[in-house]
Amino acid sequence: MEMLNIGNHVSSSKGYLAMGKEITSINGNVFAFFTRNPRGGKAKEINDSDVKQFLEYKKEHNIGTLVAHAPYTLNPCAAKPELREFAHNVMADDLVRMEYTPGNLYNFHPGSHVQQGVEVAIGLISELLNNVLKKEQSTTVLLETMSGKGTEVGRSFQELKAIIDRVDLKEQLGVCLDTCHVYSAGYDIVNDLDGVLKEFDRVIGIDRLRAIHLNDSMTPFGSNKDRHEKIGDGTIGLEAFVRIINHPQLKNLPFILETPNDNVGYAHEIAILRKAYKG
Template sequence: MFFVGCHLSASKGYLAMGKTAVKIGANSFQFFTRNPRGGNAKALDVADVEAYLAFARENGIGPILAHAPYTLNACAADENLIRFAEKVMREDLERLAYLPEALYNFHPGSHVKQGADVGIEKIAALLNRVLTPEVKTPVLLETMAGKGTEVGRSFQELRQIIDRVELQEKMGVCLDTCHVFDGGYDIVGNLDGVLEEFDRVIGLERLRAVHLNDSKNPLGSHKDRHACLDEGEIGIAALEKVINHPALREVPFLLETPNELEGYAKEIAWLKELRKAD
């Protein structure tokens, strides 16, 4: 099944996002769990969730991706920010328990000159405090471009985090095509090699979602600036190979391209045309 979608606004609730997804030809979507710059989450509307779940079943909407706010820094130097990150993650996972098809994605964080090793230890420690046997939602570490002091700029750093998590069965990875390209992984010239390295270091069984984006900057730039499909340095030919690669065909693909809904609808239609039959 080809699950493809984009980032939608959660301001009007889950049912509204589901209806918007169907309207633009999507059967998956991503949303922020709260304002991406931080703050409190809106009160959970259980009736809206139940209405969405019924709508999703009727319309074939598959896995959806909940994205933590950008302000969640699990390896901050400031302990108040660590406590905020833990509070947000606990709240988000409690709410996502109502959405059995959801995945939870977050940026590992920035070590802010503490060093990557310290950052990795702090991220894993937070996950060990938050993840319990009762948590059902898979938690995904996102591959990062390596901007500034970001942790997660390599598959090895993500693996080091996972290795330190006690309940590793709850952990996965979201691969962002812009981020890995900017991070130096040549998905244009050597997609097979990149995925072989991912499998060797992390394991393809942990790859649960893909952010499908072009990049405004060249390979290895460490910039993290997304571009619309075929308007960047990756190009549509390489992204076509991504959506059709045997190792990736079953994961949801979520667009984070700089688009409004009309642009997303066009890109989703384009991707459906490029997708080879199962």
């Protein structure tokens, strides 16, 4: 029987092996982590011994795909050149660091255009990706679906497709679908999950969907707000999540919880969803 690939964000401050042990302690088998302080820029030095021990632990405990997350401070389409340079330097460095654990995923928020307009932003984001993606890298970079608050880019599948279309190494790109974000952006995954996935496939291609952020929403459908809630406690509801994790086009993807929880809460959510998974 297939196993649900589920986990949550774990702290990277203590290294890779500690992250692996933390996720298995709550019965998770995939996890996400920030490549550096999510509100800062400096990354912790990678310890070769720690990575080697983690890779052995990962194999022994059947830990699956890692979904690294760029810091929130990264804005590839910022209006100020120095902020775009920061985004370039961080992502370029992160992709080098990702090769210590090859073959995994690196997720980032496309950014906010800050009144420059979506078209300008799409050009800037794709320019950054063309500069940092390398043919030899084993990491797939994921554009995250966004809720559409403020001047966020990525509120629609069409905006993500427009970025992908302008990138040369398209084979290095995928998408991470955030359930709270798409629901808030107006994609009805509660009442029409099949329709949303059909639209994703038509616009982007379902093969590019590589990871799911599982988050309930504090705010109603189409609110364009980014307010995560615990699974089953928000406007999306548990029944919708059971359909999502069991959907034939989604069920084998890594599911990452980003709910407002501690490890006890994450363990509870993982247990609920594992019980609901049909394998």
